Amino acid sequence: MRIGVLTGGGDAPGLNAAIRAIVKKCEKYGFEVLGIRRGWAGMLEGDAIPLKYEDVKDIIGFGGTLIKTSRTNPLKQPDGIKRISENFKKLGLHALIAIGGDDTLSVAKAISDAGLNVIGIPKTIDYDVPETEHTIGFDTAVNEAMHQIENIKATADAHERVFIVEIMGRHAGWIALYSGLAAGADLILIPEEPFSISDVVNFVKKKIESGQKSLVIVVAEGALIKDYKGPITKDVKVDQFGHVYLGGIGEFLAKEIEKALGIETRHVVPAHTIRGGAPTALDRVISTRYGLAAVDLVKEGRFGLMVTLKAGKITTVPLSDATGRTKQVDLELYNEAKVFFE
Numbered sequence: 001m002r003i004g005v006l007t008g009g010g011d012a013p014g015l016n017a018a019i020r021a022i023v024k025k026c027e028k029y030g031f032e033v034l035g036i037r038r039g040w041a042g043m044l045e046g047d048a049i050p051l052k053y054e055d056v057k058d059i060i061g062f063g064g065t066l067i068k069t070s071r072t073n074p075l076k077q078p079d080g081i082k083r084i085s086e087n088f089k090k091l092g093l094h095a096l097i098a099i100g101g102d103d104t105l106s107v108a109k110a111i112s113d114a115g116l117n118v119i120g121i122p123k124t125i126d127y128d129v130p131e132t133e134h135t136i137g138f139d140t141a142v143n144e145a146m147h148q149i150e151n152i153k154a155t156a157d158a159h160e161r162v163f164i165v166e167i168m169g170r171h172a173g174w175i176a177l178y179s180g181l182a183a184g185a186d187l188i189l190i191p192e193e194p195f196s197i198s199d200v201v202n203f204v205k206k207k208i209e210s211g212q213k214s215l216v217i218v219v220a221e222g223a224l225i226k227d228y229k230g231p232i233t234k235d236v237k238v239d240q241f242g243h244v245y246l247g248g249i250g251e252f253l254a255k256e257i258e259k260a261l262g263i264e265t266r267h268v269v270p271a272h273t274i275r276g277g278a279p280t281a282l283d284r285v286i287s288t289r290y291g292l293a294a295v296d297l298v299k300e301g302r303f304g305l306m307v308t309l310k311a312g313k314i315t316t317v318p319l320s321d322a323t324g325r326t327k328q329v330d331l332e333l334y335n336e337a338k339v340f341f342e
Contacts, residue, residue, distance in 0.1 A: 008039035008104030012137025013279035014287035021291025035067035120306035127174040132308035145179035156214040166250030169220035180218035
């Protein structure tokens with residue numbers, strides 16, 4: 001039996017741990033493994049390499065993905081599903097394990113609906129895939145972001161400045177909320193609750209007038225401004241899944257504060273630096289468990305599923321339940337954090 005594995009969308013710490021686990025479990029069962037290179041682009045092109053445990057046994061602590069990734073969307077091509085089906089057969093695959101977020105998993109669902117044997121594993125630093133308590137990369141991204149916010153806090157204090165830290169998070173503010181709360185940010189702004197510029201300006205003014213010399217405000221890249229059409233962007237381009245390239249709200253907010261109050265305000269965008277680091281122990285362990293469970297599903301002949309973590313146990317949900325919607329921050333949780341924003 002031959003199993004394919006691919007990683008799609010943005011890279012995330014823990015992907016290599018999952019790949020390693022898949023290869024190890026497959027070798028235990030006597031299965032061959034092919035690494036599909038560059039996500040769905042590899043399935044469209046039939047680009048694959050054999051994976052042996054001897055070659056991957058030491059990659060558990062590496063960031064990125066051994067088999068590369070891309071944001072290619074085969075559903076945008078009229079013959080995309082057909083080409084994937086043909087290459088599935090040419091490569092001699094019995095099943096494919098797709099590791100990714102909503103975009104990657106939505107393609108997995110489509111080819112599952114077309115009759116191919118597919119298993120999904122949830123990966124996204126944004127933590128916005130529903131029906132699971134862990135997505136590969138989230139814990140590492142939060143910790144990396146937390147450390148960078150703490151570094152900015154030290155500089156802000158030394159120079160008595162206001163800093164805006166723009167953190168990844170298109171539709172969900174999980175990373176911004178968790179890392180900002182953990183680092184002791186003065187204010188956190190997330191997509192789930194639109195804000196007004198005047199409220200932020202007044203918040204900064206109140207803090208400065210109370211004697212506070214420096215502030216750090218964390219804002220998710222997809223945070224929405226009231227009465228403003230859509231998120232702030234620097235570019236009108238979109239990727240193959242229709243997502244606009246976000247970025248710029250930190251700079252925009254810094255300029256608005258400086259203009260309104262005359263206070264020197266800087267902005268910082270950690271961006272990809274929070275997704276490329278060595279995975280935390282939690283990401284390594286959960287990714288490993290996901291990889292092992294995915295291979296078991298293949299052995300059992302159970303397809304069209306995504307492995308998930310619920311109450312500490314690995315279980316499954318249909319791919320249809322895990323795609324097409326976004327898991328956003330519960331406003332009750334956000335409201336708990338607001339005691340620190342007063």
